[in-house]
Amino acid sequence: SLLLLWLAIAKKFEPLLLLPIGFGGLLSNIPEAGMALTALESLLAHHDAGQLAVIAAKLNCAPDVHAIKEALALALPSVQSQMENLAVDMGYTPGVLALFYKVAIGSGVAPLVIFMGVGAMTDFGPLLANPRTLLLGAAAQFGIFATVLGALTLNYFGLISFTLPQAAAIGIIGGADGPTAIYLSGKLAPELLGAIAVAAYSYMALVPLIQPPIMKALTTETERKIRMVQLRTVSKREKILFPVVLLLLVALLLPDAAPLLGMFCFGNLMRESGVVERLSDTVQNGLINIVTIFLGLSVGAKLVADKFLQPQTLGILLLGVIAFGIGTAAGVLMAKLMNLCSKNKINPLIGSAGVSAVPMAARVSNKVGLESDPQNFLLMHAMGPNVAGVIGSAIAAGVMLKYVLAM
Incomplete structure (x- = not known):
């Protein structure tokens, strides 16, 4: 808990979440207080x-x-x-933190409200201007499913014991989406929620350190200098219709993804419609900030020492960083593959933005691109796969819920 507080305050690693999580962990480990019981x-x-x-x-x-x-x-x-x-x-x-957990995470409300806030802060423009980047966001989700297999492999060889629901919850770390990770682990493996949330948000903060070596290893100097064509202007009508059409298509095919994606699309529709600016502003600022406080304290309730300090925690942290690496590599390799059969080349660096750490992954793509060509600005191009990654992680969570809970 003290380490999380230090990372949040001194190193500014995801302070909005790690500070309340760390303090919640501190409260939950006070002897005899029983605040998390x-x-x-x-x-x-x-x-x-x-x-x-x-x-x-x-x-x-x-x-x-x-x-x-x-x-x-x-x-x-x-x-x-x-x-x-x-x-x-x-x-x-029950202790106060246990009550927070029951209301905020046990019910699934807090991650959904945060997803609504993320939707209200998201601009689908870059994705709509270049729909091909949706494939990059989809490819980056490969890290999720590869990590599920990795967790089951550790269990098969008797190294660390993980059930299928636990493996699925761990895998979602690869999506680099904190609210989705908390939502899914709360449904499938609440006993691992603390470790999964800490891993997800810690690695999201470490995106600028984890991704660049992988991106540079998989691309040539020439590829990193590719300049992409200017994005077209997206109309207001397209931006309003997209969240509605997206929700209808996904919800009909995969109802289990409807809660997450529904809140995300609702938040975005409030933003783009322009008729409920007060609601949109509240969701983007006041509401998401309040819920973040209670979400962090609730996750901290799962950092009780006798539950957190287990061999499984080490496995989760290891699998988490592997998931990030695989997701990053898959996005870059998909961009290279698309370039083989496309006239308008894609800079492979934006493939790494397919993980849904918004907007950090897009900024990393832009930064690495500028190192090779100081005049090559990739930020808006990278926002396309970045937003697609958010959609992809929500759909991946729906797939996990549908098939794992059915077993």
Whole structure:
């Protein structure tokens, strides 16, 4: 927790999230305070033999804390909820951070509201002006699915134990999209949420360090100097229609992606319609800032030492950086592949912006391009795949939810 606070304050690494996450972790680890404990966890920490016996009888297990925790881990959500209510009836109350978590993340509300704010701050213009860049955003999502396979491989060889839902939640780190990572891990693997959120936001802050070596290794000096044609002007009508058409197409084909993409498109429609400027301004500023505070503190509730300091955490951090690397490489290689069958060349550097770290990845593409040609400005071109990456990560999350929860 202190390390996260130091990174946020001294190094300015994603301070808007890492500072509340770090402080939430600090609060959750205060001995005897129990601020991050649910009512049931408070009961288990109290070690009252009679109360443990009642819980154990309901779960049909031995009346000791370890056996009860194992039984709860295997129990259905409805049974877990029943045990939580039983603990409340016995006089135990959840800590304030546990309540924040239940309302903000357990319900899925906070990541969705933040996605709405991101939508209100997003300009689809560069993507609409050059629709081909949608393929770059799609290619960069390869890092997500490659990481799922990596997590399952670690489990197969007995190195670190990951279930399929946990592997899917870890994989979404490769999308470089914090709200999506929190939303998906909250649904599939809440026990890993703290580590996944910390990894996602830490690596998003490290994009300027992680991406350039990969970009330079996969491109030649000549490719980095490619100048792209000027983007066309996108009409107001196109910008208004796009979020509506996008939502209808994706929601009909993949309903599980509708919550994330729906909030994103709604936020963007408020921005582009021009008729609800007060709402758009509130979503972009006040609302997203308030929700970010509670989201960060809620994630901090999952940084309790006995849950966070596990071998799985190290595996998540390792897989996270690999996911970023694969996503970056896939975007660059897709751009090179598209150049083989295209008259209007794409600078491969903008392929790395396909990861949805907006706008950091686009800025990195622009910066690396300027190093090779000081007059080659790629920022607006890179925003196309950058925005496509946001859409891609939301769709990838929908795919995970649809198929993993069905198993």
